[in-house]
Amino acid sequence: MSVEATPSEAPEVERQTMEVDFACAGFGPAMGGFLTTLTNAWNENPADPAFESKATPGMPLQVLCYERADDISSGVSGVVTRGQAIRTSFPELNPAEIPMAVEVRSERVMYLLDPVGASRRSLTLRAADAALRAFGRLAGVKDYAFELPWTPAFLNKHGGLVLSIGQFNQWVGSQLMATGLVQIWPGTPVSEPLLSGRRVEGLRLSDQGVEKSGAPADGFMAGMDVRAQLTVVGDGPVGAVGQALDEKLGLPEGHAHREWALGMKFVIELPEGSTLEPGTVWHSFGYPEPEIFGFLYVHPERLVSVGIFVPSWMHDPSRTAYRYLQHYIQHPALWKYLKDGTLRSWGAKSLEESGRHGEPFLSGDGFARIGEGSGSTNMLTGSGVDEAWATGTQLGEAVIELLRAGKPFTKENLATTYEARRRKSWVERGAREAENARNGFQGGVVKGMIGMALAGLTGGKLSLGAHIPPPHKQVRPFAPRSFDGLMLKEAVAVALEDGRPLHDALLSVRGWPEIPFDGRLLVTQQDALLLGGKVQAIPGFADHVVFRDAGLCIACEEKTCIAMCSGQAITLGESGAPVFERERCAHCGACLWNCGQSPDGVHSNIEFRAGAGGLHSAEN
Amino acid sequence: MANLLHIVVCAGIVPDPLQTLEPVTGPTGPGLKNEMVLPAVLDPWAASALYEAANLAAKNPGSKLWLVSLGPKAKLQQVMMTVAQKACFELVPIDGPIGGFPDAHSTAAVLAETIAALPGLDRAKLLLFGGWESATRGAGVTLQLIGERLGITDQFQGVDQIELREDGSLEVLERVEGGKHQVSVCAGTPAVLGWATGNLAEPRNNPQIGMANMRTIMPALQKAKVAKLDANGLRYVSASLPKQQRTTRVVKDLTPDEIAVELVEWIGAE
Numbered sequence: 001m002s003v004e005a006t007p008s009e010a011p012e013v014e015r016q017t018m019e020v021d022f023a024c025a026g027f028g029p030a031m032g033g034f035l036t037t038l039t040n041a042w043n044e045n046p047a048d049p050a051f052e053s054k055a056t057p058g059m060p061l062q063v064l065c066y067e068r069a070d071d072i073s074s075g076v077s078g079v080v081t082r083g084q085a086i087r088t089s090f091p092e093l094n095p096a097e098i099p100m101a102v103e104v105r106s107e108r109v110m111y112l113l114d115p116v117g118a119s120r121r122s123l124t125l126r127a128a129d130a131a132l133r134a135f136g137r138l139a140g141v142k143d144y145a146f147e148l149p150w151t152p153a154f155l156n157k158h159g160g161l162v163l164s165i166g167q168f169n170q171w172v173g174s175q176l177m178a179t180g181l182v183q184i185w186p187g188t189p190v191s192e193p194l195l196s197g198r199r200v201e202g203l204r205l206s207d208q209g210v211e212k213s214g215a216p217a218d219g220f221m222a223g224m225d226v227r228a229q230l231t232v233v234g235d236g237p238v239g240a241v242g243q244a245l246d247e248k249l250g251l252p253e254g255h256a257h258r259e260w261a262l263g264m265k266f267v268i269e270l271p272e273g274s275t276l277e278p279g280t281v282w283h284s285f286g287y288p289e290p291e292i293f294g295f296l297y298v299h300p301e302r303l304v305s306v307g308i309f310v311p312s313w314m315h316d317p318s319r320t321a322y323r324y325l326q327h328y329i330q331h332p333a334l335w336k337y338l339k340d341g342t343l344r345s346w347g348a349k350s351l352e353e354s355g356r357h358g359e360p361f362l363s364g365d366g367f368a369r370i371g372e373g374s375g376s377t378n379m380l381t382g383s384g385v386d387e388a389w390a391t392g393t394q395l396g397e398a399v400i401e402l403l404r405a406g407k408p409f410t411k412e413n414l415a416t417t418y419e420a421r422r423r424k425s426w427v428e429r430g431a432r433e434a435e436n437a438r439n440g441f442q443g444g445v446v447k448g449m450i451g452m453a454l455a456g457l458t459g460g461k462l463s464l465g466a467h468i469p470p471p472h473k474q475v476r477p478f479a480p481r482s483f484d485g486l487m488l489k490e491a492v493a494v495a496l497e498d499g500r501p502l503h504d505a506l507l508s509v510r511g512w513p514e515i516p517f518d519g520r521l522l523v524t525q526q527d528a529l530l531l532g533g534k535v536q537a538i539p540g541f542a543d544h545v546v547f548r549d550a551g552l553c554i555a556c557e558e559k560t561c562i563a564m565c566s567g568q569a570i571t572l573g574e575s576g577a578p579v580f581e582r583e584r585c586a587h588c589g590a591c592l593w594n595c596g597q598s599p600d601g602v603h604s605n606i607e608f609r610a611g612a613g614g615l616h617s618a619e620n
Numbered sequence: 621m622a623n624l625l626h627i628v629v630c631a632g633i634v635p636d637p638l639q640t641l642e643p644v645t646g647p648t649g650p651g652l653k654n655e656m657v658l659p660a661v662l663d664p665w666a667a668s669a670l671y672e673a674a675n676l677a678a679k680n681p682g683s684k685l686w687l688v689s690l691g692p693k694a695k696l697q698q699v700m701m702t703v704a705q706k707a708c709f710e711l712v713p714i715d716g717p718i719g720g721f722p723d724a725h726s727t728a729a730v731l732a733e734t735i736a737a738l739p740g741l742d743r744a745k746l747l748l749f750g751g752w753e754s755a756t757r758g759a760g761v762t763l764q765l766i767g768e769r770l771g772i773t774d775q776f777q778g779v780d781q782i783e784l785r786e787d788g789s790l791e792v793l794e795r796v797e798g799g800k801h802q803v804s805v806c807a808g809t810p811a812v813l814g815w816a817t818g819n820l821a822e823p824r825n826n827p828q829i830g831m832a833n834m835r836t837i838m839p840a841l842q843k844a845k846v847a848k849l850d851a852n853g854l855r856y857v858s859a860s861l862p863k864q865q866r867t868t869r870v871v872k873d874l875t876p877d878e879i880a881v882e883l884v885e886w887i888g889a890e
Contacts, residue, residue: 185827616636
């Protein structure tokens with residue numbers, strides 16, 4: 001079943017057309033892998049006739065990549081990765097050449113106890129917590145944290161890399177553009193693929209000079225059609241091109257995008273004399289809520305990325321990630337290192353956590369999909385960057401093979417080259433092992449951890465079964481006649497009294513202490529947009545967050561979209577419907593899967609389209 | 621009848637002002653921490669000059685537009701990817717040091733020498749554009765020095781608007797105190813115009829313009845001449861960012877007037 005989104009007010013207009021050879025949507029690790037593989041092969045022999053352009057005979061291939069963000073360094077992720085695919089592309093890689101990069105030197109996994117007493121823990125967890133507290137240091141509990149005696153092999157990244165994706169993208173992009181074969185254009189969102197039946201013939205860029213609704217305004221310029229023999233789609237999990245392809249072509253039988261998480265993080269400058277060594281990696285679970293996983297990665301020069309993942313299976317509609325992150329960094333096990341630090345940057349992004357279950361058609365006539373949006377993220381190892389890079393290199397090798405054979409980019413040819421490489425690779429093996437690793441989480445954290453351990457320790461041979469509902473059904477409605485309902489009423493009163501967002505008030509009512517803002521590390525969410533996130537949107541583009549049915553929004557009690565919005569770009573309007581301000585949007589895409597309403601039983605009530613602007617932090 | 625102009629825009633690159641900027645003093649003098657890893661943008665003042673120049677060139681068919689920029693080649697390449705879709709120009713890159721602290725005389729000498737050697741440039745038709753200040757350091761003298769080295773005596777700073785008349789003369793609006801403009805008339809080219817913000821909106825990204833520009837930009841970058849700037853005895857005693865004052869307070873039940881009074885008191889106290 002399909003749903004008609006709120007139509008754009010942009011009229012049918014005549015559009016300029018440009019012919020290129022390869023049109024690429026999105027610049028991230030996957031596209032970096034693809035373009036690096038392509039340019040490396042071209043550099044070996046620029047006179048190779050296989051690389052002659054069909055669009056512009058006599059010239060080398062015309063390869064254009066369009067990126068929504070205002071700069072290719074505006075990627076959002078401090079990551080730890082095994083880096084095997086990246087090292088294969090750069091055999092002489094020296095992490096010191098990439099700002100904020102360092103080799104992983106130590107790794108810890110910690111279960112965090114709740115020092116506040118506000119965390120929503122099950123009876124099982126409370127019993128486990130009580131036991132750990134009772135045995136205290138004997139059990140290895142220190143600073144309310146129990147460190148696992150070893151890091152499970154499937155989580156281990158030792159010898160890998162701690163990276164800032166913003167810096168890594170910038171480093172890769174500079175080298176690519178210096179070759180002269182590739183053009184990467186930031187600040188240029190792609191609105192949709194150009195489809196002829198099931199064949200992709202290129203990309204349509206977003207209209208400029210339009211009102212919020214998309215209606216032409218002063219300086220209207222219709223988005224150009226960029227026609228290509230091959231369209232490479234690497235625009236991530238919430239990218240407009242990938243979404244449109246899923247909508248028009250459907251997903252393979254039994255596949256769906258049902259599991260998500262919001263990753264939100266701070267980049268903090270550690271105080272002078274910090275004892276945290278570069279290359280230190282911590283994984284944590286248990287706090288601030290049992291469902292929320294956390295991380296801390298130490299970069300060179302006293303910088304640290306610290307953040308949390310708030311998953312769709314948390315179910316609770318109060319998913320105020322920013323406030324949870326502030327409680328997370330104040331946990332005694334982290335705070336002792338961070339407390340005199342300074343917030344330098346902040347960011348957030350959605351992670352598609354369905355793995356193979358969310359894998360779309362990887363290729364078809366005229367197109368191929370790579371990276372996170374192609375279901376490459378391994379949810380068992382918690383790894384996505386290296387897998388994404390690997391899928392890009394696999395496509396690159398396939399494309400070179402087809403170019404040299406003089407074969408067109410048909411569904412069959414891409415299947416026997418790109419898909420075949422991917423299916424034989426470690427990415428696919430890992431994806432199969434991880435396929436059902438997270439099933440247990442639908443039944444709670446304890447069951448989830450058991451399921452993950454089962455899958456991890458048996459290489460995916462054993463796992464728990466689960467029925468995973470669509471994301472909009474994973475948002476549990478408020479129960480007005482329950483204890484939660486009473487809290488909600490109290491929270492409403494607090495929110496009205498204080499003028500603060502309801503979900504923030506609800507956390508306070510639940511017992512979470514107020515944040516002791518210090519203007520340096522603990523700052524309001526709006527200040528984070530200015531001090532750390534640096535969110536900006538140039539005028540002239542349409543709103544990219546669209547509420548399909550305002551009536552459903554008004555009737556919605558939970559309004560999780562407001563709670564989860566990373567930049568507080570979605571607020572409650574006077575009519576009772578949410579209001580979107582694109583100037584504050586970090587483009588995390590969380591609203592897409594945090595809406596608990598559906599006009600058709602399939603889609604949520606929020607559409608996330610192509611948009612310009614967003615974060616301006618190169619440290620993320 | 622349209623005038624045929626040769627417009628040269630001098631535009632430096634600066635770190636994206638939305639980044640966290642931290643002054644440091646290194647062995648070669650002041651700079652910004654990790655400046656090479658910060659994304660760069662075209663200096664906003666100079667960007668205004670470029671857009672005004674592109675507009676003027678488009679209105680006067682047959683005119684030529686050069687963009688002369690001095691900075692690290694890799695950074696220039698990065699900035700071109702955000703600028704080259706907005707206006708047609710020929711890039712003249714000079715591979716030089718990063719930062720806003722090199723001596724303005726040395727910088728002017730290199731730029732003037734480069735401009736004087738531009739193939740096909742008719743100095744009688746020259747309009748030398750640039751920013752009247754720089755986002756990295758507001759000395760605001762480099763453009764003027766270039767003009768002097770090129771022997772151009774008609775110079776205007778803080779320009780917000782020009783009108784090119786049919787007889788080739790220019791009416792120029794320069795910013796003066798009190799939010800007013802001084803209106804001058806210049807007999808014609810050659811002239812130096814240091815732009816303030818101008819009145820034009822930032823042009824839309826046009827992929828065809830970008831594609832056309834890149835055919836000349838990448839070869840130009842590969843052939844960029846290297847410039848070493850002499851310090852000429854210049855020494856900085858100190859460098860600091862403008863102090864940022866922030867106070868966040870949630871208030872309710874205050875009228876706009878009361879908030880305004882409080883703001884005025886706060887500003888007065890700082």
